Amino acid sequence: xxxRSPVEAFxxxxxxxxxxxxxxxxxxxxxxxxxxxxxxxxxxxxEQADELLGLVLDxxxxxxxxxxxxxxxxxxxxxxxxxxxxxxxxxxxxxxxxSTTQVDVVPFDQVGEEHARLEGEGDLSLASWRxxxxxxFTEFAAHDRPFSADxxxxxxxxxxxxxxx
Numbered sequence: 001x002x003x004r005s006p007v008e009a010f011x012x013x014x015x016x017x018x019x020x021x022x023x024x025x026x027x028x029x030x031x032x033x034x035x036x037x038x039x040x041x042x043x044x045x046x047e048q049a050d051e052l053l054g055l056v057l058d059x060x061x062x063x064x065x066x067x068x069x070x071x072x073x074x075x076x077x078x079x080x081x082x083x084x085x086x087x088x089x090x091x092x093x094x095x096x097x098x099s100t101t102q103v104d105v106v107p108f109d110q111v112g113e114e115h116a117r118l119e120g121e122g123d124l125s126l127a128s129w130r131x132x133x134x135x136x137f138t139e140f141a142a143h144d145r146p147f148s149a150d151x152x153x154x155x156x157x158x159x160x161x162x163x164x165x
Contacts, residue, residue, distance in 0.1 A: 007086055010094035011036035014086070014162040018097060037084035039094060044140035046090030052121070053089050056096060057163055061120035065133060068105055068152035069143035079103050079156050095164050102157040108133070109149040118157065 004012075014020075042052035042064065055061035071078060083100040111133075113126045122128030138147045145151070 014097040018161040039086040041088040049090040055120045063118035073143040097162040098158040107150040
């Protein structure tokens with residue numbers, strides 16, 4: 001029986017399939033080979049995690065948004081272009097490896113139609129995005145500030161580098 005966690009086992013496969021371990025072994029292990037990237041799930045519930053992961057895996061969802069205040073409250077590092085993330089399903093199983101391709105921070109009321117469409121949720125309209133995210137940022141806030149139309153939002157675009165079967 002293996003003593004590796006499911007995330008470590010997924011990371012080993014993902015690194016190989018995404019060709020992330022390109023250094024010859026005589027250089028020794030690289031940080032990519034030793035430390036898996038952060039693992040997290042979309043949404044605030046297991047059901048949301050599964051629904052949003054499904055949109056990612058079928059190519060509909062290529063962007064996400066988070067309240068900057070939540071990053072600050074939870075002391076999370078800001079995402080950067082090139083960052084890798086392991087995405088979990090609603091049961092906590094690793095399912096996809098994402099690479100961040102763009103990061104912007106804008107006020108909630110300045111998020112545009114293109115980002116709303118790239119998130120792949122609802123009817124893909126900006127009005128739908130605003131309603132869904134207003135509810136989410138109110139219900140699942142990690143910070144103690146009330147929702148506001150000018151709250152800073154971290155917009156992140158990504159691509160799927162590897163997905164499990």
